[in-house]
Amino acid sequence: MMVFASTTRSTLRGARPSLRQVVSNCRNRRRGFFSSAVRSTSIASGQAGTKDEAGPPRTIFSGIQPTGTPHLGNYLGALQNWVxxxxxxxxxxxxxIFSIVGLHAITMPQNPQQLRVERKDMLASLLAIGLDPERSILFHQDQVQEHAELAWYLNCLTSVGRLNRMTTWKSKLATARGSSDAAESAGGGEEGALALGLFAYPVLQAADILLYRTQQRATHVPVGEDQVQHLELSRDIADLFNRTYKQKLFPPPQHIITPTKRVLSLRDPTSKMSKSAPDASSRILITDSPDVVRSKIKKAVTDGETQMSYDPxxxxxxxxxxxxxxxxxxxxDPALLAEDLNKEGGGGGALKNAVSDAIIEALRPIQERLQRIQNEPAYLAEVERKGREKARERAGPTMEKVRRLVGLSD
Known part of the structure; x- marks a missing residue:
């Protein structure tokens, strides 16, 4: 996942290599970006460690929308943890189990031709960053009909009031109303144009998670802080289904808190790096060429101070x-990097050069793999097929039980 896993903090505090040595060593790592991101601590069900020793194996599920090429924030924030x-x-x-969630993507307006391309590009990108279809189930959500079917059953149980309290819905509603109390009190806004699919988005997300439960254990989900409420809803829906049909079919899903890096916009460092930001120079795509990377980093917002310090x-x-x-x-520790930059001199220019070099070297092996994969459409089609079959094999038994419990199957 990340380079220089063997460089410990004590080494950094002692005879630390120069920035040139650190960056140049990237070229010599055979596995490039994939050695060991953040020291492997995770928290599952509130307990430290990557897996509790007792108990059956876990099923871990996560998904990503196929809306554009992944950017650096996607990689450092989620995808390196998938690897x-x-x-x-x-x-x-x-x-x-990792899913490209096309059904979630269409809760907002999409260009159909562009979406077709982006679905394929996302699959190729996930393979390029290191996901292995022989070790993971990697599939398109929209090719596994059980997701939509389970979502409908759960929609029939979930109250409108519960969904109205979801933070993401309230955010969309505020935007539609003009993002101000004044607009709301005046009766203006376009909330009536918001789609039902967007409102029910969290229920589809719950279906994605619950579908892959096993008899022995709940689904485990790596989540960031902004997704905790959605996982809580999934737990509530699981409990509601179990109580309604008087059978403990769905164990409440558990969270895995994974170490992540929150990457901010290069142009507005008070907000997250985003695919949807209008300024393309605000983000680094994993497909950006070295020249494009240097150009974007050169334009990145900093300040006029020559001494570097880490103070978010x-x-x-x-x-x-x-x-x-x-x-x-x-x-x-970014503060230690700031110390090294100050020792070598050069101020903000040196920082931007170091960042550009690190990004270019990290993305190089990903881009090489991506180009090879995109040139093999037959391979991509085979990955799609196998992923779909594996996912449906896992989802089928759950849906058989659901249909029988709700009375739609003998």
Missing amino acids: RLQEEATATGDSV EKRPGVSNLLGIASALMGRD
Whole structure:
């Protein structure tokens, strides 16, 4: 997942290599971006460690929308953890299931031709960053009809009031109303145009998770802080289904809190890096060429101070770049990188050069693999087919039980 996993904090505090040595070592790592991201601590069901020793293997599920090429924030925030979970699962016997969630994507307006391309590009990108279809179940959600079927059954149980309290829905509603109390009190806004699919989005997400439960154990889900409420809803829906039909079919899903890096916009370091931001220079795509990377980093917002320091509140732009570079170099503490930059001199220019070099070297092996994969459409089609078959094999027994419990099957 990340380079320089063997560089410990004590080494960094002692005879630390220069920035040039750190970046140049990227070229010599055969596995490039995939050695070991963040030291493998995770928390499952509130307990430290990657897997509790007792008990059956876990099923781990996560998904990503096929809306555009993944950017650096996607990778450092989620996808590198997917690779780590896959690697850990090889040793623990856990099952890891990763889905490209096209049904979620269409809850917002999409260009159909563009979406077709982006679905394929996302699959190729996930393979390029290190997901292995032989060790993970990797599939398109929209090719497994059981997701939509289970979502409908759960929709029939979930109250409108519960969904009205979801933070994401309230955010969309506020935007539609003009994002102000004044607009709401005036009776204006376009909330009536918001789609039912967007409102019921969290129920589909619950179906995605619950579908892959096993008799022995609940589904485990790696979540960030902004998704905790959605997982709580999934737990509530599981409990509601069990109480309604008087059978404990769905164990409440459990969270895995994974170490993540919050990557901010290069142009507005008070907000997250986003695919939907209108300014393309605000994000680094995993497909960006070295020249494009350098251009975007050169334009990144910093400040006029020549001394570097890591202070996200007072210096968000500089701290964002320090965090990105540290993550890509496998270094634990961005403040230590700031110290090294100050020793070598050069101020903000040196920081931007270091960040650009680290990004370019990290993305190089990903881009090489991506190009090879995109040139093999038959391979991509085979990955799609096998992923679909494996997912339906796992989902089928759950849906047979659901249909029987609700009275739609003998």
